[in-house]
Amino acid sequence: MFHVSGCWLTWNPILETAYMNREETFSHLKENPEVSVLIVGGGINGLGVFRDLAMNGVDVLLVEREDFCSGASAASSHMAHGGIRYLENGEFRLVREAVRERNLMLQNAPHIVKPLPTTIPMFKYFSGLLNAPLKFFGLLDRPSERGSLVIKLGLMMYDAYTGRQRTVPRHKFYSRRKSLAKWDQLNPEVVNTAVYYDGAILQPERLGVELMLDAEAENPDAHALNYVSMVGGSEDTIILRDELTDETYDVRPKLVINAAGPWIDISNRKIGLSTRFIGGTKGSHIVVRHDELRKAIGENEFFFENKDGRIVLIFPLFDRVLIGTTDTPVEHPDDVRCTDEEIEYFLDMVKRVFPSLSLSRENIVFQFSGVRPLPHSSARTAGQISRDHSIEVLSGDWTNLAFPVYSLVGGKWTSFRAFAEQVTDKALARLGLSRQKDTRNLPIGGGRGYPRDEEDARRQIESLSAWTGVARERLKYLFERYGTRAESIATFMNGGTDYILRTLPDYSRREISFLIQHEKIHHLDDFILRRSMLGMLGHLTPGMLEELADVFSNVLGWDAERKAVEVTRTLSILADRHGVRL
Ligand SMILES: Cc1cc2nc3c(=O)[nH]c(=O)nc-3n(C[C@H](O)[C@H](O)[C@H](O)COP(=O)(O)OP(=O)(O)OC[C@H]3O[C@@H](n4cnc5c(N)ncnc54)[C@H](O)[C@@H]3O)c2cc1C
Known part of the structure; x- marks a missing residue:
C-alpha cells in the first residue's frame, strides 16, 4: 500500500491541508513502490478521477509529465x-x-464558473x-x-x-x-x-489545480506530481521519470488509469500496448485586445455558424475577447500551433457578425492550439465525430502486464465530474471497495462557502479584512481570483513583510509566494500561463517578467543562472506556442 506510516507529514493550518512535499513523496515511493491506482496524465480527466478516488479513501498517485492542465485542458473554449x-x-x-454537469459546475465552483448569456x-x-x-x-x-x-x-x-x-x-x-x-x-x-x-x-487551469489540492487535503495517501513522466513498464512495474532531475522510480500499481488525453495511444505504447483509441482534432483560438469589440459583445458570448457551417465563438474573457475555434483532424498531438490561415479565418468570421469593427492581427495578444482527445472514428467530417467519453479496458493474457489499464477516451471540461465518477466506480469495483463519498454536490476549492450574493460577499470581505489586516481593495482581487481560498492567502500574506509589485500593482510578493509554495509551481511559466491569467490576457511586459523572476528567485532560491534560464524558457514558450513577442 502507498501509505504514509513512518513518513513526515507537513500539516499546514493555513492551507488547511496535510501532504508530503515532492522530495518526501519520491523518498516514500522509493521505500513503498506499491500503489493501488496510478493515474497517468494531469489534465482535467486525470485530476477529476484523482479527486474522486482520493475522496473515497484510495491510495492513488497521479503523474503529469509537464504542468497540470497544460495539454488539451489548456486549449479549451472556456465553456x-x-x-x-x-x-x-x-x-x-x-x-x-452535459446540461446537468454544467449546472453542477455553476453550483460547485461559483468562483470560476459563471453563468454565460x-x-x-x-x-x-x-x-x-x-x-x-x-x-x-x-x-x-x-x-x-x-x-x-x-x-x-x-x-x-x-x-x-x-x-x-x-x-x-x-x-x-x-x-x-x-x-x-x-x-x-x-x-x-x-x-x-x-x-x-x-x-x-473563466480560469480552467486553476480549477484543475484546486481539484488536486482538495484531493490531497482530504486523503494523505493521495499524491499528484507534475513534471513526472511514465516512460515504460512491464509485468507488475511502471517506470516513472522525474523531469526536473532525470531520476527514475519504479512503482507497482494494482490498476493504471491512462488519462493522457490526445497522447493515450503513445502512452500505451510505452508499456507495450498497441492501441488506436484516439482520432484527435486540432482547435485553435486567439485572444484580442479590442475595446470596441469587447463593448459590442458586453457580457455575452456570440456563438454562431460561420459561412462554412462550422460553429464558432466570440467570448468575453475578462477585459479581452477570446475567438475560436477550428476542428481539423491531426495525426500527432505534439507541436500543434495556431496557423496564419486559422487567424485569417477568425478575423473574417468576426466581420460576419460585426462588420463595422476593424479587427486585425495587431489586436492579437495571445494565441493557442490543442488537440481534442476524440475517439478514433470513420466519420466523414470532424464535426460528426462523437464528443462522448468512454473507458477502454485492456487486461488479461494478451498484455504483458499484471494490472489492467483503463484508457479514458474523450470527455470535456464540462462533464469531467460525471466521467470521473464512472471511472471511479469501475476502479472501486476492481479494487473490491465501495463508494463512500459522492462528488455531485461537493464544492471545489474556493467555491466552498462562496458568498450567495453581493451583500454576503461584502460582509465576508469586511470581516476578513478585520481579521487579517489586509485592505478591502486587495481582498476583492483575491476573492475574484481564488474565491474563498482568499482567506488562506490573506492569512499567509499577513504572516510576514509584504509589498505590492512595482510592475503588477494588483499582486503582492507574498500572494505569489503562497502560490509558489502551495500550488506545485516549478517554472516561471507555470505561474504566468496556468496559475494566473497574465499570459493569456496579454498583460505581461518585459519589466513584469523580470520582477516576477526576482520574486521566484527569492522564494525558490534560484541563482542568477537559473533565473536567466527560466526567463529564456518563458520567452521561448510565449513566442513559439502563443505568438507573443515581448
Ligand atoms: C480547441 C478545444 C476547445 C475545447 N473547448 C471546450 C469547451 O469549451 N468546453 C469543454 O467542456 N471542453 C472543451 N474542450 C475539451 C476539453 O478541453 C478536453 O476534452 C479535455 O481537456 C481533455 O482532458 P484530458 O485530461 O483527457 O487531456 P489533457 O488535458 O491533454 O491531459 C492529458 C495529460 O497527459 C499528459 N501526459 C501525456 N503523456 C504522459 C506520460 N507518458 N506521462 C505523464 N503524463 C503524460 C499530458 O502532458 C497532458 O497534460 C476543448 C478542447 C479543445 C482542444
Whole structure:
C-alpha cells in the first residue's frame, strides 16, 4: 500500500491541508513502490478521477509529465456547455449529462464558473431544415448553415433538457428590429438572434489545480506530481521519470488509469500496448485586445455558424475577447500551433457578425492550439465525430502486464465530474471497495462557502479584512481570483513583510509566494500561463517578467543562472506556442 506510516507529514493550518512535499513523496515511493491506482496524465480527466478516488479513501498517485492542465485542458473554449449542437448528431444522452454537469459546475465552483448569456445571430430563416434531419440520420457529411427555424427547435429541446434543473433562464428569441436595438454593432443582415445560457469557465487551469489540492487535503495517501513522466513498464512495474532531475522510480500499481488525453495511444505504447483509441482534432483560438469589440459583445458570448457551417465563438474573457475555434483532424498531438490561415479565418468570421469593427492581427495578444482527445472514428467530417467519453479496458493474457489499464477516451471540461465518477466506480469495483463519498454536490476549492450574493460577499470581505489586516481593495482581487481560498492567502500574506509589485500593482510578493509554495509551481511559466491569467490576457511586459523572476528567485532560491534560464524558457514558450513577442 502507498501509505504514509513512518513518513513526515507537513500539516499546514493555513492551507488547511496535510501532504508530503515532492522530495518526501519520491523518498516514500522509493521505500513503498506499491500503489493501488496510478493515474497517468494531469489534465482535467486525470485530476477529476484523482479527486474522486482520493475522496473515497484510495491510495492513488497521479503523474503529469509537464504542468497540470497544460495539454488539451489548456486549449479549451472556456465553456461549460450542454453541447446544444450535439443534438444534431443525435447524442441526446451526452446533452442531458452535459446540461446537468454544467449546472453542477455553476453550483460547485461559483468562483470560476459563471453563468454565460450566449447569443446566436442568425442570417437565414429556413436553411438547414433539410440538413438537420439528414445529419441526424448520418446522411449529410458536410457542415452547413442552420436557419432560425432549426435553431429555434434545437433551443426548445435544450430547454426541455434543462427543465427540471433550471439553474439558468430559458432561451429568448428576438426579431431583427429588437436584435439591432440590443446590439448596436451587429450586422444589419441578421434575421433573428436568440439568447440562451451556458457557463463560462473563466480560469480552467486553476480549477484543475484546486481539484488536486482538495484531493490531497482530504486523503494523505493521495499524491499528484507534475513534471513526472511514465516512460515504460512491464509485468507488475511502471517506470516513472522525474523531469526536473532525470531520476527514475519504479512503482507497482494494482490498476493504471491512462488519462493522457490526445497522447493515450503513445502512452500505451510505452508499456507495450498497441492501441488506436484516439482520432484527435486540432482547435485553435486567439485572444484580442479590442475595446470596441469587447463593448459590442458586453457580457455575452456570440456563438454562431460561420459561412462554412462550422460553429464558432466570440467570448468575453475578462477585459479581452477570446475567438475560436477550428476542428481539423491531426495525426500527432505534439507541436500543434495556431496557423496564419486559422487567424485569417477568425478575423473574417468576426466581420460576419460585426462588420463595422476593424479587427486585425495587431489586436492579437495571445494565441493557442490543442488537440481534442476524440475517439478514433470513420466519420466523414470532424464535426460528426462523437464528443462522448468512454473507458477502454485492456487486461488479461494478451498484455504483458499484471494490472489492467483503463484508457479514458474523450470527455470535456464540462462533464469531467460525471466521467470521473464512472471511472471511479469501475476502479472501486476492481479494487473490491465501495463508494463512500459522492462528488455531485461537493464544492471545489474556493467555491466552498462562496458568498450567495453581493451583500454576503461584502460582509465576508469586511470581516476578513478585520481579521487579517489586509485592505478591502486587495481582498476583492483575491476573492475574484481564488474565491474563498482568499482567506488562506490573506492569512499567509499577513504572516510576514509584504509589498505590492512595482510592475503588477494588483499582486503582492507574498500572494505569489503562497502560490509558489502551495500550488506545485516549478517554472516561471507555470505561474504566468496556468496559475494566473497574465499570459493569456496579454498583460505581461518585459519589466513584469523580470520582477516576477526576482520574486521566484527569492522564494525558490534560484541563482542568477537559473533565473536567466527560466526567463529564456518563458520567452521561448510565449513566442513559439502563443505568438507573443515581448
Ligand atoms: C480547441 C478545444 C476547445 C475545447 N473547448 C471546450 C469547451 O469549451 N468546453 C469543454 O467542456 N471542453 C472543451 N474542450 C475539451 C476539453 O478541453 C478536453 O476534452 C479535455 O481537456 C481533455 O482532458 P484530458 O485530461 O483527457 O487531456 P489533457 O488535458 O491533454 O491531459 C492529458 C495529460 O497527459 C499528459 N501526459 C501525456 N503523456 C504522459 C506520460 N507518458 N506521462 C505523464 N503524463 C503524460 C499530458 O502532458 C497532458 O497534460 C476543448 C478542447 C479543445 C482542444
